[in-house]
Amino acid sequence: MMEEYDESLTPFVKTVAAGSETILPAFLADKPILALSDGSFLFVETGERVQAFPDAAILCARADARRIVAGGDNGKIVEMTPDGRTATLGEEPGKWIDAIAIREDGATAWSAGKQVRARDTKGALRGWAAPSSARGLAFLPKGYRLAASHYNGVSLWFPNLDAEPDLLKWPGSHLDLTLSPDGNFCITAMQENALHGWRIADKKDMRMTGYPAKTRSFSFSHDGQWMATSGAEACVVWPFQSKDGPMGKPPRECGVRPAKVSQVAFHPRALVLAVGYEDGWILMIRLDDGAELLVRKGLDEGETPPRDKPIVSALSWDEHGRRLMYGMQDGEAGMLTLPPVPPKR
Amino acid sequence: MSDKIPVTVLTGYLGAGKTTLLNRILSEEHGYKFAVIVNEFGEIGIDNDLVVGADEEVFEMNNGCICCTVRGDLIRIIEGLMKRKGKFDAIIVETTGLADPAPVAQTFFVDQEVQDTARLDAVVTVADAKWLSARLKDAPEAKNQIAFADVIILNKQDLVTPEELREVEARIRAINPYATLHKTTKCQVPLDAVLGKNAFDLDRILEIEPAFLEVDDHDHHDHGHDHHGHDHGIDHGLKHFHDEEMQSVAIQIDGDVDPVRFMPWINLIAQREGPKILRSKGILAFKDEPKRFVFQGVHMILDGDLQREWREDEKRGCKLVFIGRELNEADLRSGFMACAVNQPQS
Numbered sequence: 001m002m003e004e005y006d007e008s009l010t011p012f013v014k015t016v017a018a019g020s021e022t023i024l025p026a027f028l029a030d031k032p033i034l035a036l037s038d039g040s041f042l043f044v045e046t047g048e049r050v051q052a053f054p055d056a057a058i059l060c061a062r063a064d065a066r067r068i069v070a071g072g073d074n075g076k077i078v079e080m081t082p083d084g085r086t087a088t089l090g091e092e093p094g095k096w097i098d099a100i101a102i103r104e105d106g107a108t109a110w111s112a113g114k115q116v117r118a119r120d121t122k123g124a125l126r127g128w129a130a131p132s133s134a135r136g137l138a139f140l141p142k143g144y145r146l147a148a149s150h151y152n153g154v155s156l157w158f159p160n161l162d163a164e165p166d167l168l169k170w171p172g173s174h175l176d177l178t179l180s181p182d183g184n185f186c187i188t189a190m191q192e193n194a195l196h197g198w199r200i201a202d203k204k205d206m207r208m209t210g211y212p213a214k215t216r217s218f219s220f221s222h223d224g225q226w227m228a229t230s231g232a233e234a235c236v237v238w239p240f241q242s243k244d245g246p247m248g249k250p251p252r253e254c255g256v257r258p259a260k261v262s263q264v265a266f267h268p269r270a271l272v273l274a275v276g277y278e279d280g281w282i283l284m285i286r287l288d289d290g291a292e293l294l295v296r297k298g299l300d301e302g303e304t305p306p307r308d309k310p311i312v313s314a315l316s317w318d319e320h321g322r323r324l325m326y327g328m329q330d331g332e333a334g335m336l337t338l339p340p341v342p343p344k345r
Numbered sequence: 346m347s348d349k350i351p352v353t354v355l356t357g358y359l360g361a362g363k364t365t366l367l368n369r370i371l372s373e374e375h376g377y378k379f380a381v382i383v384n385e386f387g388e389i390g391i392d393n394d395l396v397v398g399a400d401e402e403v404f405e406m407n408n409g410c411i412c413c414t415v416r417g418d419l420i421r422i423i424e425g426l427m428k429r430k431g432k433f434d435a436i437i438v439e440t441t442g443l444a445d446p447a448p449v450a451q452t453f454f455v456d457q458e459v460q461d462t463a464r465l466d467a468v469v470t471v472a473d474a475k476w477l478s479a480r481l482k483d484a485p486e487a488k489n490q491i492a493f494a495d496v497i498i499l500n501k502q503d504l505v506t507p508e509e510l511r512e513v514e515a516r517i518r519a520i521n522p523y524a525t526l527h528k529t530t531k532c533q534v535p536l537d538a539v540l541g542k543n544a545f546d547l548d549r550i551l552e553i554e555p556a557f558l559e560v561d562d563h564d565h566h567d568h569g570h571d572h573h574g575h576d577h578g579i580d581h582g583l584k585h586f587h588d589e590e591m592q593s594v595a596i597q598i599d600g601d602v603d604p605v606r607f608m609p610w611i612n613l614i615a616q617r618e619g620p621k622i623l624r625s626k627g628i629l630a631f632k633d634e635p636k637r638f639v640f641q642g643v644h645m646i647l648d649g650d651l652q653r654e655w656r657e658d659e660k661r662g663c664k665l666v667f668i669g670r671e672l673n674e675a676d677l678r679s680g681f682m683a684c685a686v687n688q689p690q691s
Contacts, residue, residue, distance in 0.1 A: 021428060023428075057425070057428040058428070073397075073425060073428070073429075094398055096425055113400050114400070132400075133400060133402055133417065133418060151417065171405075171407060173417050190407070191404065191407075191415075191420075191456070192406060192407045213457060214457070308430075
């Protein structure tokens, strides 16, 4: 049985022929920009392309309203500002950049294999060798401190101190990493299709299991009370209201469909989620009642996927929550501009 | 044919000639583009556009299986390479001389995303004809690499006498009688000896017979070594060695086995003996099943499926092969025999 979706939003979606996989959509000074795997930044409205990584691929990127920072398989870390100007922030010759973290004050961090580096607002570089490859990075909201995930745990490193980083231990391979907006919780996606979390204050462990695939995308709600995750045939949303986080509480599920969720993004001002799937569908879901609006229709149920699968690879809202950009692995991208009056059901 | 990217794993003890083989593959006129994953940028340059350095980070999986190790860096690199999809046709992974091939192979069966995009084609081991016999005695890694191989390139044959070559060949066969063996000088083998082997493809496990009567690649010799190759057929002139530690066990049943007994048994063997079993393969005739069941395994990981139907001119029968260390042959044999539909008369 095919579910019927409310299609009132689809006329407000414009597709973009990006030409290669979107690594990250971003809004720099309100200008929509795509960081693409072919090594370029694409200004969506003008079509201007900035080839920031000649003959190389972008592997990871992070952005805020003022800049986008991308890491390539040429070992370079390149920053672009809204005016299209680029600057190389660092280089790890012969290596791939695996993860990037940025702070609103202008600090940047990256990892290449075990090598982790932090660059402060004045451009001063500090380095630290993680015990094994650092796959996920995030700045803590307080202090100049970086969380880095690796095999058997997460290290919390003060780049300006010579002290050994504090270790959050859990056996296994930790991949991507996120922090709750208040900085109280650290959560990693693991190789074994599970999430692991710590309450940083007392290092108390949290296991979040039951995923059929790896979680590759997490998103905290604007109020920090919910964390949405990919990796199941529904968007799994964990409650973070109490000081114990999701410990002992079941998650909510929304957007149940016969395809795995590949990307999630909470609206920056409301409890509304954008959810992208491995079969190219994108839904907008209200967390309160699970009401769904269609953003992009993907493959029909049972339809054979083409050689280049239309997996939704990236989703980002602008800071006001008026525009949602998506990108796909097959080179399509698009932007939804919400109509002035929010649609009612 | 699947559009998954084929991956060839090159192993071999230090100095055996892995990089020579790699550069040979890359420099030949074949029209293919390769992504090459190397363990370190060695002194010998690698002549290829897309070369990636790896860290050989071997991780245990948290699934209660002690031998279930994977290469974390490989998972990451293959994911990253997919950002350059369409720019290469195949991946070659060169391991360090001391590496155990199992974690590399297991990565292709354990990680779903890797499995969705890439497939393990074959493990190719380069061995040094002059030094292998000694390494088999003192380097467990060298023995692992021989035992694990689908293809063995016995290199530097120009540095040994025909007698020494036969001895080292016999030592290899004592450990792994099933790999395809090529005797070479400077790794001169045709490309199709190494690439496109589909050794882990269930559809290609057509028969499991010892590969004693092997291609000798005479055409590629340039040292006039042909004289020693003509004793084929009379047991290959091989002395029979027995390796105390690493062996292969082959067990055959004429007729059918009962899957209700076989499946729990093979799973138990994989669980209990998995750490000792490096590779396993089998072709089976299940009771009341017109199709052949084939399986292959790496340590505790088993992969099996029903394949084509038994042909009318084919005798239904079952054969299992294990390569591993300190295998209890009597136990394996009696366990397998107990799965037979027609129990042998005692």
